Amino acid sequence: MSLKNRSFLKLLDFTPEEIRSLVALSARLKKEKKEGVPHDVLRGKQIALIFEKTSTRTRCSFEVAAHDLGMYTTYLDPAASQIGKKESIADTARVLGRMYDGIEYRGFDQKIVEDLAKYSGVPVWNGLTDEFHPTQMIADMLTIQEHLGRLSDVRFVYMGDARFNMGNSLMVVCSKLGLDFVACTNKKYFPDQKLIDTCQEFAKQSGSQIILTDSVEEGCKDADVIYTDVWVSMGEPEEVWQERIEDLSPYQVNEKAFSYAKDNAIFMHCLPAYHDLETGVGREVFEKFGLSELEVSHAVFEGSRSVVFDEAENRMHSIKAVMYATLYGE
Numbered sequence: 001m002s003l004k005n006r007s008f009l010k011l012l013d014f015t016p017e018e019i020r021s022l023v024a025l026s027a028r029l030k031k032e033k034k035e036g037v038p039h040d041v042l043r044g045k046q047i048a049l050i051f052e053k054t055s056t057r058t059r060c061s062f063e064v065a066a067h068d069l070g071m072y073t074t075y076l077d078p079a080a081s082q083i084g085k086k087e088s089i090a091d092t093a094r095v096l097g098r099m100y101d102g103i104e105y106r107g108f109d110q111k112i113v114e115d116l117a118k119y120s121g122v123p124v125w126n127g128l129t130d131e132f133h134p135t136q137m138i139a140d141m142l143t144i145q146e147h148l149g150r151l152s153d154v155r156f157v158y159m160g161d162a163r164f165n166m167g168n169s170l171m172v173v174c175s176k177l178g179l180d181f182v183a184c185t186n187k188k189y190f191p192d193q194k195l196i197d198t199c200q201e202f203a204k205q206s207g208s209q210i211i212l213t214d215s216v217e218e219g220c221k222d223a224d225v226i227y228t229d230v231w232v233s234m235g236e237p238e239e240v241w242q243e244r245i246e247d248l249s250p251y252q253v254n255e256k257a258f259s260y261a262k263d264n265a266i267f268m269h270c271l272p273a274y275h276d277l278e279t280g281v282g283r284e285v286f287e288k289f290g291l292s293e294l295e296v297s298h299a300v301f302e303g304s305r306s307v308v309f310d311e312a313e314n315r316m317h318s319i320k321a322v323m324y325a326t327l328y329g330e
Contacts, residue, residue: 004329007117007124008322010110010132011169012198016176016206023141023151025321026314030142033068033317040070041328045101050076050083050116051127052107057271057315058127058135062104065320069328074100084112093119102327105129123326125319130233133165136270137173138318140227143311144179147266148224154179157223157261159216159251160295161189161244166229166270168195171210175199178206184219186247187212216250216257223261227268228253228295245289254297258305267296267306275301 001021011019032039049062054077066073076083083092089112096103097120105113106127117124126134145151156174158167162183171191174181181199183190190196190212203210213219220226228251231244253267274282274294286292300306 002329003325004327005123006326008134008326009113009117009124009126011134011137011172011176012132014176016178019138019141019173019176020151022138022318022321022325023145025325026138026142026318027145029320029324030314030317039068039324041324042066042101043070045069045071045327046074046099047071047102047104047323048074048076048096048100049104049127050081050106052078052081052083052105053128054078055106055127057312058106058319061135061316061319062127062323065316065323068320069324071101071323089115090119092116094121097121102323123323125322125326128165131165131168132172133169133270135319135322136166136315137169138321139311139314140170140268140270141173141177142314142318143268143307144225144266146310146314147307148264152178154224155182155222156180156225156227157182157184157219158227159184159219159253159257160228160248161185161231161233162191163189164233167191170227171195171199172202175202175208175210176206178208180209180211182211182213182219182223184213184216185251187214188247217260220257220260223265225266225268226253226257226261229270230272230274231295241285241289245291245294248295249291252293252295252297253300254293255299258300265305267300267303267308268311269296269301269306269308271308271312273301273308 063073093116102123104125104127110129110131113126156179171181231248275296275298277283
C-alpha cells in the first residue's frame with residue numbers, strides 16, 4: 001500500500017495494515033543500514049525540522065534518517081522560528097511548503113501540527129505534541145516485535161500518567177494492532193474517556209482488550225511489556241511535582257512490579273528517564289523530595305529486562321520509514 005504524500009500526525013488516521021506496513025518497513029531499513037546497503041532514494045530533497053520542544057532522540061533520529069535517505073535538513077529551534085508569534089501557523093506552513101518537501105513539528109498543541117499539514121501542501125510529521133507521539137509508536141512496536149517475536153497475544157502495561165501523548169498513543173496503537181492495553185495507575189491519571197471509548201471500538205475489531213486498574217498486582221499480572229514515562233512532562237509547572245510524586249509513587253516500575261509479570265517480560269521507556277542522580281533534574285528532585293529514583297528503579301532500568309536503548313535506536317529506523325513511505329512510497 002502507498003502512503004506517499006500523506007502526513008503522519010496521529011495513528012487514529014491510519015489503518016492497522018498501514019501501521020504494520022510502517023513497522024515492517026522500519027525493520028527492512030534497519031537491516032539495510034546494518035548491512036551497509038544504501039537507500040538514499042530521496043537525494044536532493046529538503047526538509048524543515050521545527051522544534052518548539054527540544055529533544056535529543058527525535059532531532060538526532062530525523063537528521064540521521066534524512067541523511068541516510070539523501071536529504072538535507074534545516075533545524076528551527078524555539079528561538080529560530082516565528083511560528084505562532086510574528087507569523088500565523090497557516091502563513092508559516094504556506095511559506096515552508098514552497099521551500100521544503102516535508103516538515104517535522106515537535107511542540108505543544110496537536111492543532112499546530114494539524115494546521116501545518118492543512119496549509120503546507122507537503123507531508124508533515126508529528127515529532128511529538130501534547131496529545132500524541134506517533135513516531136515513537138512505530139519504534140515501540142518494532143522493539144516489541146524484535147524482542148517478543150510477535151505483535152499479538154501481548155499484554156502491554158503502561159504505568160504512570162496515562163492522560164497525555166504517551167498513554168494516548170500507546171492505547172491507540174495497541175487497540176488497533178491487537179495488543180491488550182492496561183493502564184495501571186491512580187484513577188486520576190486514566191486516559192480521557194472519549195479516547196477510551198474510541199479505542200474500545202478498535203479493540204473489538206482487533207480482538208484485544210482495554211483494561212484500567214489502580215492495582216499494581218492486577219495490572220502487571222502476566223505482563224509481557226511494562227512501560228513507563230516521566231511523571232512530569234516538558235512545559236508543565238514545577239508545582240505539579242509534589243502532587244505527581246504523591247499520586248504516582250505506588251506505580252514506580254520496580255522489581256516488585258516485575259515480580260507479577262511473565263518471566264520473559266521486557267521493560268520499555270521512551271526516555272529520558274529519572275532512575276538515578278546523574279541528571280540535573282534527578283539531583284533537584286532528590287534535594288526537594290529525597291527520592292533518588294522516580295518512575296523506574298535503577299535496578300530495572302539497568303537490568304536484563306530493559307530494552308530501552310534498542311527502543312531509542314529504533315526511533316531513527318521508524319522515523320526513516322515514515323519519511324520514506326510518505327515522500328518516496330513503495
